[in-house]
Amino acid sequence: MIAPGTAQGVRVGAARSAAQAGLRINVGQRVKQLLYDVVGLAVAAVMLFPIYWMIATAFKPGRDILSLTPKWIPNPITLENFQYAVQRPYFVDDVRNSLVIVGSMLVIGLAVAFLAAVGTARFGFKGRTGYLVMIIGVQMVPLNALIIPVYLMLDSVGQTDALPGVVAVYLAVVLPFMIWTLRGFVANIPPELEEAAMIDGCTRVGAAVRITFPLVGPGLVATAIFGFIQAWNEYIVAYVLLSSPNNQTLTVWLASFTTNHGPEWGPLMAAATLTGLPVVALFLVLQRYLAGGLTAGAVKG
Amino acid sequence: MGVAVTTPDLESAPRRPGPLRVALLPYALISPSLLVIAGILAFPLGMLVWLSLQHYGLRELIQHSGDWVGLGNYQAILADPLFRQVVVRSLLFTFACVGLTIALSTLIALLLLKVRQAVRVIVMSALVFVWATPVIVTVDIWQWMFDYEFGVINYLLTQLHLGNFIHHNWFDSPIQGWSVFVVVVVWGAIPFVTITLFAGLLQVPADVVDSAKVDGAGPLQTFRFVTAPMLKPIFLIVTCLSTIWDFGVFTQIYVMLNQRPSSDYFTIAIYSYRESFGVTQYGLGAAIAVVLVVILIFVTLFYVRETVRVAEIG
Numbered sequence: 001m002i003a004p005g006t007a008q009g010v011r012v013g014a015a016r017s018a019a020q021a022g023l024r025i026n027v028g029q030r031v032k033q034l035l036y037d038v039v040g041l042a043v044a045a046v047m048l049f050p051i052y053w054m055i056a057t058a059f060k061p062g063r064d065i066l067s068l069t070p071k072w073i074p075n076p077i078t079l080e081n082f083q084y085a086v087q088r089p090y091f092v093d094d095v096r097n098s099l100v101i102v103g104s105m106l107v108i109g110l111a112v113a114f115l116a117a118v119g120t121a122r123f124g125f126k127g128r129t130g131y132l133v134m135i136i137g138v139q140m141v142p143l144n145a146l147i148i149p150v151y152l153m154l155d156s157v158g159q160t161d162a163l164p165g166v167v168a169v170y171l172a173v174v175l176p177f178m179i180w181t182l183r184g185f186v187a188n189i190p191p192e193l194e195e196a197a198m199i200d201g202c203t204r205v206g207a208a209v210r211i212t213f214p215l216v217g218p219g220l221v222a223t224a225i226f227g228f229i230q231a232w233n234e235y236i237v238a239y240v241l242l243s244s245p246n247n248q249t250l251t252v253w254l255a256s257f258t259t260n261h262g263p264e265w266g267p268l269m270a271a272a273t274l275t276g277l278p279v280v281a282l283f284l285v286l287q288r289y290l291a292g293g294l295t296a297g298a299v300k301g
Numbered sequence: 302m303g304v305a306v307t308t309p310d311l312e313s314a315p316r317r318p319g320p321l322r323v324a325l326l327p328y329a330l331i332s333p334s335l336l337v338i339a340g341i342l343a344f345p346l347g348m349l350v351w352l353s354l355q356h357y358g359l360r361e362l363i364q365h366s367g368d369w370v371g372l373g374n375y376q377a378i379l380a381d382p383l384f385r386q387v388v389v390r391s392l393l394f395t396f397a398c399v400g401l402t403i404a405l406s407t408l409i410a411l412l413l414l415k416v417r418q419a420v421r422v423i424v425m426s427a428l429v430f431v432w433a434t435p436v437i438v439t440v441d442i443w444q445w446m447f448d449y450e451f452g453v454i455n456y457l458l459t460q461l462h463l464g465n466f467i468h469h470n471w472f473d474s475p476i477q478g479w480s481v482f483v484v485v486v487v488w489g490a491i492p493f494v495t496i497t498l499f500a501g502l503l504q505v506p507a508d509v510v511d512s513a514k515v516d517g518a519g520p521l522q523t524f525r526f527v528t529a530p531m532l533k534p535i536f537l538i539v540t541c542l543s544t545i546w547d548f549g550v551f552t553q554i555y556v557m558l559n560q561r562p563s564s565d566y567f568t569i570a571i572y573s574y575r576e577s578f579g580v581t582q583y584g585l586g587a588a589i590a591v592v593l594v595v596i597l598i599f600v601t602l603f604y605v606r607e608t609v610r611v612a613e614i615g
Binding site: 036040131140151155240279284 | 346412416428441597
């Protein structure tokens with residue numbers, strides 16, 4: 001037995017209270033950590049709920065959608081909304097239009113952007129800084145403001161209800177970002193590689209095509225996916241420029257679900273799910289590139 | 302890689318480019334992009350200004366030429382009480398959206414530093430999902446959630462005893478309607494801003510934060526005096542971009558109100574669209590658009606200056 005007054009007793013008592021204090025801090029930290037985690041999960045739930053609600057609604061039969069007490073989990077599950085959506089007029093036409101517009105924009109855009117990226121990353125020339133400032137600046141021009149002159153321009157050459165006009169507009173919108181991103185990728189490739197190729201007999205252009213181009217592959221992929229997402233999601237330009245239903249894009253097609261009696265919610269949610277699906281899939285691929293690209297050089301001096 | 306470098310036989314006799322050709326090469330490389338940007342961005346921008354000085358209605362549209370009215374369109378919109386209302390409303394809406402977006406995103410970004418790894422992955426995935434979803438799709442979802450009859454939000458609010466929201470139409474009162482749009486826009490803007498801010502937070506050196514704590518700074522002080530100043534460039538960029546996006550908002554409101562918004566719900570972009578494509582007054586619509594661009598140019602100049610400084614071009 002240890003007497004409380006002895007030296008040994010004091011030491012044991014001190015050790016015990018220290019242990020208790022440590023335990024208290026530990027418990028406090030754990031409660032705090034738990035609190036943070038719970039709030040974090042709540043944030044995720046609030047952010048995701050609308051997306052979940054779209055998908056849940058898309059799989060519900062009509063009577064479960066139009067019910068005053070919402071069903072939180074779709075049961076029974078049905079595909080009739082999706083069937084109805086894809087069988088609506090112009091679905092196939094508008095998917096094709098979206099793909100044609102995005103595809104042609106990407107082919108032209110990547111080629112033009114790659115040239116400009118090499119030009120600005122590899123050469124110092126008079127007006128380079130001005131050019132780069134312009135590239136950043138024009139990204140800020142609100143598209144909504146340009147829609148009137150663009151419409152009148154295309155109208156005067158009879159291209160208002162045609163895909164090339166939309167391709168051109170999307171090209172101009174996406175190009176500055178493409179150039180800016182690709183420029184970063186090109187600048188990261190050591191020029192010595194090209195110089196070696198030139199010593200071995202390549203021309204300057206040959207070196208760019210044979211050495212630089214394959215090495216910026218990841219940059220081209222990331223840029224292409226970004227362009228795809230931008231063009232696929234765009235609404236206003238397509239809505240204003242393309243008037244006949246068989247010439248429209250998927251985002252404009254989505255609006256056709258709104259009848260005079262209001263939207264048909266089930267098919268609309270199914271169609272929205274279908275429209276969003278390719279973008280979300282691509283975005284998950286792009287994310288890796290984007291996380292690095294966004295922050296690179298962001299916090300600097 | 303090594304194989305690609307050693308291809309001497311492909312160009313057996315390379316022509317030595319002359320000095321003039323070398324000097325012109327970079328200009329040749331950027332010229333296609335200049336052509337596109339000049340033709341499809343710069344030219345229309347100039348045309349917009351020119352249009353805003355014309356009377357350009359249906360008759361002029363058919364003839365492809367307008368009637369010069371000088372500053373007449375500007376005088377007309379400045380005298381128009383609805384236009385002034387629309388500008389004030391757009392400004393208030395932008396302040397509310399940008400303020401809420403930055404505040405909430407900062408809180409979530411700071412929270413992401415505190416949560417355990419698994420929770421962080423879950424929150425990040427949720428943010429990425431929302432970010433990736435096309436705006437037009439999210440607008441359709443919110444329209445469904447705020448539906449007056451079967452909308453899940455009316456149901457939830459009623460169940461939570463926050464009032465009787467059965468058959469409550471949110472767009473009957475402009476204040477409530479605009480609040481809905483703030484929710485829709487802020488929800489859509491949070492992912493980009495949060496992920497950007499969080500990425501910035503990760504680059505703040507831990508030892509600087511630790512030494513602030515050792516010196517006795519509380520969490521609020523640490524953020525105010527250490528973290529926030531280091532994130533200033535990122536805060537600047539996301540604030541400017543959010544301002545530009547929210548001030549020019551169109552799709553969210555236009556589509557959510559079934560493409561027939563009443564004048565209570567006009568933003569500058571919707572008003573400009575209505576004047577030009579709704580009532581075929583392209584001159585007036587262009588003048589309104591010019592006002593939008595001019596206001597945004599001030600924000601943009603600020604952003605470009607900061608970006609140039611951060612990226613250290615040239």
